[in-house]
Amino acid sequence: MKIVVCVKQVPDTINVRINEKTGTMEREGVPTMVNPYDLYAVEEALRVKEQHGGEVMVLSMGPPQVQDALREVISMGVDDARLLCDREFAGADTLATSYTLARGFARIGEYDLIYCGKPAIDGDTAQVGPELAEHLNLPFIGFVRKIREVRPGFICAERMTDDGGEVVESSLPAVVSVVKEINEPRLPSLRGKMKAKSFEAVTWSAADLEVDRERIGLKGSPTWVVRSFTPEPRGGGEILAGGDSAEIASKLAEKIRELGVCS
Amino acid sequence: MKIRVISEECTVCGECVEVCPIAAVKMEDDVAVILDNCNFCGLCVTACPVEAIEMTREDTAGSADKESHRGVWVFAEQREGRLAGVAAELLGEGRRIADGRGTDLTAVVFGRGLEGLAMELVTLGADRVIAADHPVLERFHDDAYAGVMTSLAEEYRPEIILCGATVQGRSFFPRVAARLRTGLTADCTELDIEEGTGNLLQTRPAYGGNIMATIACPNHRPQMSTVRPKVFKAAVPDPGRQGEIIVRTEWGDAVHTRTRVVEIMKEAVQTVNMAEADIIVSGGRGMGSAENFGLLEDLARALGGAVGASRAAVDSGWVPYARQVGQTGKTVCPKMYVACGISGQVQHLVGMQSSDMIIAINRDPEAPIFKMATVGVVGDALEIVPLLTKALTSNSSG
Numbered sequence: 244m245k246i247v248v249c250v251k252q253v254p255d256t257i258n259v260r261i262n263e264k265t266g267t268m269e270r271e272g273v274p275t276m277v278n279p280y281d282l283y284a285v286e287e288a289l290r291v292k293e294q295h296g297g298e299v300m301v302l303s304m305g306p307p308q309v310q311d312a313l314r315e316v317i318s319m320g321v322d323d324a325r326l327l328c329d330r331e332f333a334g335a336d337t338l339a340t341s342y343t344l345a346r347g348f349a350r351i352g353e354y355d356l357i358y359c360g361k362p363a364i365d366g367d368t369a370q371v372g373p374e375l376a377e378h379l380n381l382p383f384i385g386f387v388r389k390i391r392e393v394r395p396g397f398i399c400a401e402r403m404t405d406d407g408g409e410v411v412e413s414s415l416p417a418v419v420s421v422v423k424e425i426n427e428p429r430l431p432s433l434r435g436k437m438k439a440k441s442f443e444a445v446t447w448s449a450a451d452l453e454v455d456r457e458r459i460g461l462k463g464s465p466t467w468v469v470r471s472f473t474p475e476p477r478g479g480g481e482i483l484a485g486g487d488s489a490e491i492a493s494k495l496a497e498k499i500r501e502l503g504v505c506s
Numbered sequence: 507m508k509i510r511v512i513s514e515e516c517t518v519c520g521e522c523v524e525v526c527p528i529a530a531v532k533m534e535d536d537v538a539v540i541l542d543n544c545n546f547c548g549l550c551v552t553a554c555p556v557e558a559i560e561m562t563r564e565d566t567a568g569s570a571d572k573e574s575h576r577g578v579w580v581f582a583e584q585r586e587g588r589l590a591g592v593a594a595e596l597l598g599e600g601r602r603i604a605d606g607r608g609t610d611l612t613a614v615v616f617g618r619g620l621e622g623l624a625m626e627l628v629t630l631g632a633d634r635v636i637a638a639d640h641p642v643l644e645r646f647h648d649d650a651y652a653g654v655m656t657s658l659a660e661e662y663r664p665e666i667i668l669c670g671a672t673v674q675g676r677s678f679f680p681r682v683a684a685r686l687r688t689g690l691t692a693d694c695t696e697l698d699i700e701e702g703t704g705n706l707l708q709t710r711p712a713y714g715g716n717i718m719a720t721i722a723c724p725n726h727r728p729q730m731s732t733v734r735p736k737v738f739k740a741a742v743p744d745p746g747r748q749g750e751i752i753v754r755t756e757w758g759d760a761v762h763t764r765t766r767v768v769e770i771m772k773e774a775v776q777t778v779n780m781a782e783a784d785i786i787v788s789g790g791r792g793m794g795s796a797e798n799f800g801l802l803e804d805l806a807r808a809l810g811g812a813v814g815a816s817r818a819a820v821d822s823g824w825v826p827y828a829r830q831v832g833q834t835g836k837t838v839c840p841k842m843y844v845a846c847g848i849s850g851q852v853q854h855l856v857g858m859q860s861s862d863m864i865i866a867i868n869r870d871p872e873a874p875i876f877k878m879a880t881v882g883v884v885g886d887a888l889e890i891v892p893l894l895t896k897a898l899t900s901n902s903s904g
């Protein structure tokens with residue numbers, strides 16, 4: 244089977260240091276990383292390959308430095324990768340991103356299954372997966388926490404719902420987005436690392452993909468960021484300390500009642 | 507290029523470098539330079555004290571017939587014949603937006619035998635209810651929900667459609683947006699109508715809540731958002747209200763579905779849904795064991811809330827993953843979040859920092875969670891939690 248995984252490189256804002264003096268983020272030289280959810284998707288794809296044979300390919304859209312992220316997943320055992328890279332793709336919202344990725348899939352041609360991470364942690368929209376499914380006219384199963392069975396033409400997966408879970412079956416190809424619970428991504432193998440060293444993904448430009456230029460990048464994005472701001476840092480409040488636990492507990496109970504959240 | 511630094515104006519103050527979340531601005535000797543990885547978030551434009559950064563965009567093609575779209579719609583999610591909590595919140599907020607636009611509020615509900623729900627939606631503020639009645643729509647199916655919503659939107663042409671940022675909403679709504687070729691803003695926490703243009707301004711957290719972005723969809727209709735549960739006030743039912751109810755039963759291909767739900771798994775222990783809980787009592791590694799989580803369940807019961815957890819507690823196998831709050835778990839914003847034995851690493855904080863009130867119990871006075879806490883208690887959670895439960899239950903009757 245041929246599984247394609249959508250992988251995004253994201254800024255590692257989470258591991259950014261907080262400047263002790265000013266309390267603001269140190270943003271100089273923000274490192275990048277592979278979107279953590281996409282690693283779960285990669286792991287799941289590698290498991291399908293182990294079971295059924297075939298190939299795992301990764302598809303990404305982004306600037307040239309995404310090659311670093313692609314090398315990282317190659318070192319885990321991914322067979323090949325494609326990078327959709329063009330200045331014209333920049334500034335894409337989820338509609339333009341999913342359209343561009345869909346054109347990438349058209350160029351890839353044959354595939355049995357597409358895995359995505361649920362969200363990318365930078366924008367955290369979780370929209371690219373289902374929008375991609377729509378562009379490709381494929382079924383979509385989101386929030387998947389367990390794959391029960393995959394075989395050519397068929398998938399059975401367990402997805403999270405707001406009040407538990409559901410087991411869903413679908414024909415393949417389909418787009419499936421996964422949550423963290425699904426697996427523990429493997430570490431790079433020695434062989435993978437060797438391969439990654441010299442790996443350079445084939446890149447496809449807007450021209451290679453025969454895209455409709457009105458539908459890519461900033462131009463193809465219906466949503467515009469009109470303003471962005473840093474939220475007021477949340478100040479610490481009152482601290483209760485000292486005294487014995489019973490005393491503290493009753494003081495806290497009183498506070499909670501004062502806050503008036505519960506009866 | 508659509509973003510540039512006006513070099514004569516730049517004072518090399520460094521504000522733009524400081525504020526860029528992805529290090530796409532660099533300071534050279536006498537001017538700031540915007541690098542190739544810029545994603546046009548505009549934070550530097552607003553941050554620049556001398557207006558030396560200019561962002562322009564060429565107009566996108568857009569929907570040709572913007573003016574023909576009218577009315578505010580909300581998708582009223584139902585599960586097993588009951589409205590999800592977010593439905594009443596969307597109606598409350600939808601009413602406000604519709605009044606602001608001087609237009610009608612329509613609620614759309616899917617399922618079977620929807621008369622009761624339709625009446626309820628009218629009492630909650632809908633001027634009109636469109637009830638899509640079909641056996642396939644009784645349960646959630648991505649294809650069918652997207653098919654029916656798209657066909658209704660094409661027929662009635664609403665200007666704005668709001669949907670809960672629930673598992674259902676975040677699964678099928680993007681598909682609707684892609685089919686209508688319009689924008690969709692995820693997980694909004696604030697909505698407003700822009701004066702003059704009448705555009706919907708949708709504000710949401712990004713980069714793990716470190717940045718808030720206000721997003722508009724100026725040239726395409728409908729304008730679509732998923733809205734985070736528990737952010738907006740639920741509409742108060744007014745039994746006297748009147749409204750129009752349209753029941754539609756013929757759906758043809760729109761209800762065709764390629765996926766099949768073969769089994770439903772109810773979460774056994776927990777009854778209160780975290781996304782909709784007003785109060786969440788969460789535990790971390792500091793709780794020490796699965797048994798000690800029983801203390802948190804008792805407290806949650808006393809407060810009428812749900813139990814959550816940090817990743818460390820989930821990874822230790824004390825709590826199922828569905829309870830994990832944070833970057834790789836759920837984002838929650840209850841009225842009150844009680845963190846017990848949780849240090850408050852940033853990956854956890856991003857999942858709960860928008861809670862109205864945060865109570866923290868931790869042994870370590872230096873724990874970062876205290877920087878966020880409305881009320882912080884330095885002490886042993888294993889001792890304090892049961893005492894607190896007792897204090898709350900014994901006095902609440904008096």
Ligand SMILES: Cc1cc2nc3c(=O)[nH]c(=O)nc-3n(C[C@H](O)[C@H](O)[C@H](O)COP(=O)(O)OP(=O)(O)OC[C@H]3O[C@@H](n4cnc5c(N)ncnc54)[C@H](O)[C@@H]3O)c2cc1C
Nearest residue numbers: 790791792816817818832833834835847848849854869887
């Ligand atoms: C990519 C990535 C994603 C992540 N996603 C998430 C996520 O979604 N959610 C999440 O929570 N974490 C996430 N993490 C992990 C996160 O960094 C922290 O490791 C985790 O939140 C720590 O959990 P904790 O606070 O329970 O444990 P600890 O950091 O070990 O803190 C335990 C705290 O309990 C206190 N304590 C101990 N005993 C007691 C007692 N008897 N009474 C009171 N206090 C006591 C200690 O003082 C300490 O502060 C992620 C990490 C990475 C790298």
Ligand SMILES: Nc1ncnc2c1ncn2[C@@H]1O[C@H](COP(=O)(O)O)[C@@H](O)[C@H]1O
Nearest residue numbers: 249303304359360362363368369370371
């Ligand atoms: N630029 C991109 N390149 C490849 N995959 C992407 C890209 N953007 C999003 N994705 C995929 O879509 C998922 C959801 O992303 P998002 O909708 O941005 O939260 C990610 O986990 C990726 O699998």
